[in-house]
Amino acid sequence: MSGLTVRGISKRFRGLQAVKDVSFDVPEHGLIGLIGPNGAGKTTTFNLIAGVYAPDEGEVTFGGQRLNGLRPDQVCAAGIARTFQIVRPFGELSVLDNVLVGCLHAEADVSAARRRAGEIVDRLGLGAKRDQVAASLTLPDRKRLEVARALGTKPKLLLLDEVMAGLRPTEVDQMVAFFREINRDLGVTILLIEHVMRAVMALAQYVVVLNHGEKIAEGTPERVVRDPAVLECYLGEEAV
């Protein structure tokens, strides 16, 4: 079985059940959305996949390889790259060098890696800012930089954590087009957490909905948004 499989993972933080018995599949070359209200356990799920935490129960496998207990760098070596919801640029390094660090994962030669970093930076529209230090970027640009850096590692699976938040609608459309392109042309599997429903509806072939750490629904985007349980959890949140 290639692709990512998540089977019954749970994580508890000092009595707080952040994720409970969540299972889903991300097929190879798929484009899957992970949605849910704030505090639903989406980012924790990402962290469980990416090796930041080990799940208390359950199993995560990728391309047949068991990921439980691997460190983040080992998960990356297995072909999974992630972005951070709260962006983490290497502030003192230039935009290009940020991406270069990612590229060095896939490429031993520094000048070859620098060339590829340049291409990625250009594709994400950061070309004009390549020599600026990352700390000077605006938030939308930092989100792009997160994506660029992750792409540098030549991932098979890309975990995107709210990379569209704060972007203008036209920028969202550009990003959506970009992700569709790398998914189609490069065959990169994508799992994305997103609040911008416009992006999820446009991108995801399949959506998994979490609430209070549990999976409450899954299906095509069209079906999921009509699911009464999903509507309730979103409306319930807004009513507060």
Next chain:
Amino acid sequence: MLKLWLAEVPPRGKLYLALLLAALLAAPLFVDGYLLSVLILVFYFAYLGQAWNIMMGFAGQLSLGHALYFGIGAYTSAALYVHLGVSPWFGMIAGGAFAAAIGAFIGALGFRFKIGGVYFAILTIAFAEFTRILVDHLLFVGGSGGFFLPISGRSSNDLWTLRGAPVMFYYVWLAFTVGVLILCRALLSSRLGYFWLAIREDQEAAQALGIDTFRYKIFAVMLSAALTACGGVLYAFYNNNLFPSAIFSINRSIDMLLGAIIGGVGTLMGPIVGAFILTPLGETMTALVEPLKGLGAKLDGIKQVFYGLCVVLIVVFQRRGVWPWLWRRLGLDRGEGR
């Protein structure tokens, strides 16, 4: 190779660098013994600051106990030479390897147990102090009474056993200072260097990009420790006497990093600039208080008070160190100071 090395240095920078190097190469022809000793002190600070900078400036791991590695180098080579007649160059290999091993041990403990920042710094102090007291009681290296190398006649220079006149040591220190600068420049533009910078900036993000942070941090500690130990070897053979209370003291650790921080942490020229500022500053203070000589130990006090206050002022007004500022002032600005 040289071309690559100077690739990012603007033309005017190359000129300054060449002039500085030429001046330093020719200096022994013109300066007296006192100035020569001051310049050796400058190299001492520049070299050790550079070695410390690998760990802190590149990989972001704060060590306040580098006197430990310095002392390991000094004592290992001195003991091998005095007891077995082994050349200091072999002593350097042994001392460097020993220091790297101890550095790896301390680093492994600290990083494995996730001791970060200030706590890691205190851990390094603790190991240095622990060793200081230990060596105080190691009688085969003289214990607290001090360990002395046989002093040579100053007429003949023997590079193989590092016995000779100050001029010989001047060139040895200069070679090491230039050597470590070249090494650091090469490291910074290598894969390893980029991984270090990423770890310094954000460990978690670095790890998410596939960098085995534990391993690369250990590398940084080992290299920094080994280079520092080499400096210890030179010091031992230049000064000919070693006292645990002076060699392993926390003040020595502070001295080592003061120049690098004042010059600019994480920059290549920072430790060198820092050394060129602090050493003459200290010497000037000495010269200024010269007329008050009768005061004895109190004299040293006056000098150090000014020294301390100057450092405070530099920290307050040049938070990122003097080099990034100087870089702009010299008209070398073409982006960030390296």
Next chain:
Amino acid sequence: MPIEVYLNQIASGVLTGLIYGLSALGLSVIFGVCKIVNFAHGEMMVIAMYAALLIFRWLGLDPLVSVPIVGALLFGFGYVMQAGLINRLIDVPDHMQFILLAAIAIAMVSGCLMIFGPDAQNVQLDYAYDSYEVGSLLLDKVRVFAGIAAIAVAGLLAAFFRWTWIGKAIRACGDNITGARVVGLNVKHLFALAFGLGSVCIGAAGCILLLLVDVQPFLAVEYTLLAFVVVIVGGLGSLTGALLAGVLIGVSEALAGLLIQPSLKSMFSFGLLIFVLLFRPQGLVGKRA
């Protein structure tokens, strides 16, 4: 050796250790609230000792009596240092703050050297050789006084943090600076107060210690290191932890002097520090973070 010898050593170690604990409390308060590792700790302590020495020489006041005076002096010093200098540099990285305080320490210890010279100096008290007999124990009067004074100052500090409004506000700053700003606390002022209060502990500890040991500029570094050991072994921010760890170190030093070579005594302290950092980083008493 008869058991009484050991018991006497332990008792005197306990009493000395209480002063170590009080001194470390100063470091702990400053780090806990301002997040500053005060590398000038020992230097401040030495200055307090010299202040008490001068007061003794000029006014004939017992160092214990001058605790409030020296405490007030150090409070002012600490407040000004935080308000005037460190508050401007709050957002600089750790190593910059370290170098700032290390440089201040260099200036301070050299200042003492300049004024007082390198020789050890002490106060001669008329009760210096008196002692109390408790059962088979023989307790030095000065040590008993010193221990009681240390507990008293530490107790006052604890009461201040627990019951006064300002004390609570300072604690709030230490726990969550953003939250403290949101509810409208003047964080910079409170930081300066905290640094001042930490300095009071240092000042008091310096005065009390002067009863037992001679003052010398170069001992400053040792006091700094000792305070590090005590704070980390006891657990950061824990008052009882600091006092207990101080006692532990005091006793271990006293026994090391008896059982093995006295010069090896601090090796034990640093060994303990390394052990605690690795296996119980929250300190012996502290809660797991």
